[in-house]
Amino acid sequence: MRLSSRITSRLVVSPFVVVAIFTFVLCVLWSAQLSFTSSKIFPAYDYVGFKQYTRLFANERWILSFQNMLIFGICLISGALVIGFLLAVMIDQSVKWESFWRTVFLYPNALSFVVTGLAWQWLLNPSLGLPELVRHLGWTDFKLNLLGEQKTALYAVSIAAVWQASGLVMALCLAGLRGIDGEIWKATRIDGVPRWKTYLHIVIPMLGPIFFTAIVLLSLSVVKGFDLVVAMTNGGPGTATEVPAKFVIDHIQIRANVGLAMAGATVMLISVVAALAPWVYVQKRRKEARG
Amino acid sequence: MAATDINAPAVGPSGIRPKHLTVGRVGLYLALTLAAIFFLAPLYVMIVTSLKSMDEIRQGNVIALPEAASLAAWTRAWAEACTGLRCEGIQVGFWNSVRILIPSLIVSIMAGSIVGYVLSYWKFRGSELFYGLLLFGAFVPYQIIIYPLIRVFSTIGLYGSLPAIVVIHTVLGLPIMVLIFRNFYSTLPSELFKAARIDGAGFFALYWYVLLPISKPIFVVALILQVTGIWNDFLLGLIFGGSENMPMTVQLNNIVATFQGEVEFNTNMAATMLTAIVPLAVYFVSGRWFVRGITQGAVKG
Structure with missing residues (x-):
């Protein structure tokens, strides 16, 4: 009985192990391998060394995408952290209608990036959006074309992203704030320490791990940012507003330059690993500390 | 709509300490209200725009309530909006998304729970390594695995088909599903498992009679995560769905990008709202569960 159950468990899990190894190991290695070839639409195995990488970093569009x-x-990251943290602190002041505020600040997180993008675009x-409203209100020569100007378009995209992501940071911070011992508040109040000082010197350092997690998560979504x-803006x-994730997809789908695309994808992967490495390290240390 | 909220807190005490209407409290509610306006503005503007006529939109007051609210733009968006030359409305994308969502949900959640179960109670040689691999899979940018997967699906003739996109969602959703189920099962007391084993329960009996009945909360979390995640997906649908299985998000983007002559903002916003409704409904219905879902999906691992 015991043996057969164990065998059953192995049988059940093995296809998933195979699929996971195929997808997350072999496909990654395959992509990396193709980055050393001159593949166009189909895989070619004529190795060209690091040529695609030198091409990549000589490619103006890639450099711009990366910048x-x-x-x-x-x-x-800075926008969502600041706004998310402030919202959490405000909600934590035992305000009325707490769930109303939370619901309002978090709902953008449920939306697709496509919906967010189109809503903000409008x-x-x-000519007809908020700038027109300002003109309507009497400031008749007001002009603002955030998305239409090369200099400002990226910031317009950032505003929409902050709008969508702040709620997540708020939820994380709020959970952290609720976990803080009430004694700290009592003690600082008795000592006459102003609330803002308590936040600055005691609460923020205590929320360190949460900020850290939020930064890692936001960084990942930045690297993956495509939708x-x-x-x-479609770039x-x-x-x-070109970004690396779009560079790679465009070079697979439209420009049929798989070698270059895979070099870009490999650099993306390295960026993600670089963003994750400190997190993995800290998690591991914490686990060891706990025993 | 949030304006009425400012005055109310003075009425009664809230929270632990008795509250008086101090300058600080007024400032607090003012700040919360301003923030709420910032967060609600896009939704509000989308809704009012979708209810207006183009004549009214051209008057240029985006925040005004519609003079004569009409659902005309909604029906147009649903049944007539054009993607390129096809003018059958966003309903095509809606039903595609439903057809993608349902099998992907069932398969990915089942897979996640069973693998999570194995990783919690039936550890095998290399199971920690397998778990690490899944963790990696949860964070890997899709760009590094997309092209090989395209080649594989083309080779077996499934590229651009419904099964392809369902398989993709299942495989790429596996990491996060396994993580949340494993985390949940690992919080359960191990006596539960041992007792059932002594009573002679086998692999499936344990899963079915012991774990499933107490796993409802985590299934709800998984459901919320997957419904919103799969519905909101754009990249995978764009690449693996092909023109026949284009999910709603991809079609929405195409509809907005397609226009002859004047842009119909009301139809566009109605189509956008239609796309947002499913995840929004999940969000408003599930409330606290949603928070649990995103923080679990986000933090644990």
Whole structure:
């Protein structure tokens, strides 16, 4: 009986092990292998060394995509962390209608990036959206075309992303705040420490692991960022909002340059691993500390 | 709509300490209200725009309530909106998404729970390594595995078919599903498992009679995660769905990108709302469960 159950468990799990190894090991290795070839539409195995990588980093669009990703990442992470944390702190002041506020701040998280992108695209529409409303209110020569200008389009995308992501940070921070011992508040109140100082010097350091998790999660979504850009600007105007994730897909689907695309994808993977490495390290240390 | 909220807190005490309407409290509610306006504005503007006529939209007041609210744009978006040359409305994408969602949900949740069960109670040589691999799979950017998967599906002739997209959602959803089920099962007392084993329960009996009855909460979390995740997916549907199985998000993007002459903002916003309804409904109905889902899906591992 015992033996047969054990065998059953192995039989049940083995197809999943095979699928996981195939997808997350072999496919990754295959992609990496193709990045060393000059594959166009179909895989070719004429190895060209690091040529695709030198091409990649000589490619203006890739460089721009990578820069955009970094700028977008800084905007999204700092924006969502600050707003999400402040919202959590406000909600934690034993406010009325707590669940109403939480619901309102978190609902964008349930939406597709495509929906978010299109909603903001319409809000920011230069001729009929919010800018027109400002003109309507009497500021008749007001002009604002965030999405239409090369200089500002990326920031417009960042605003939409912050709008969508802040609720998640709020939920994480709120869970953290609720986990803080009430004694700390009593003690600081007796000592006459102002609330904001308590937050700055005691609460924020205590929420460190939560901020850390939030930063890792947001970084991952920055590297993977594709849908929002495609829906909101499709990389434009010009190449102002191109991102690596879109570069790779375009070079597979439209430009039929798989070798270069796979070099880009490999660099993306390395970026994700770099973003994850400190997290994995910290998790491991914590586990060891716990024994 | 949030304006009425500012005054109310003064009425009675809230929370632990008695509250008086201090300057700080007023500022707090003012800040919350402003934040709520920022978060609700896009939804509000989408809804009012979808209810207006194009004449009214051209007047340029995006936040005004519609003078003569009409669902005309909604029916147009549902049944007539054009994607390229096809003008059958976003209903095509809606039903495609439903056809993708249901099998993907069933298969991926079943797979996640059974693998999570094995990883919790039937550890095997290399099971930790397998778990690590799944963890990696939860974070890997899809760009690094998409092309090989395209080649595989093309070779077996499934590329662009419904089974392809269902398989893709199941396989790529496996990591997160296994993680949440394993985490849930590992919090259960191990006596439960041992007692059932002594009573002679086998692999499936344990799963079916002992675990399933107490796993409802985690199934709800998994369901919420997968419904919103699969419905909101864009990239996988775009690449693996082909033109015949285009999910709603992809079709929505195409509808908005397709226009002859004047852009019909009301139809576009109605189509956008239609696409948002399913996940929004899940969100509003599930409430706290949704929070649990995203924080579990997000933090644990």
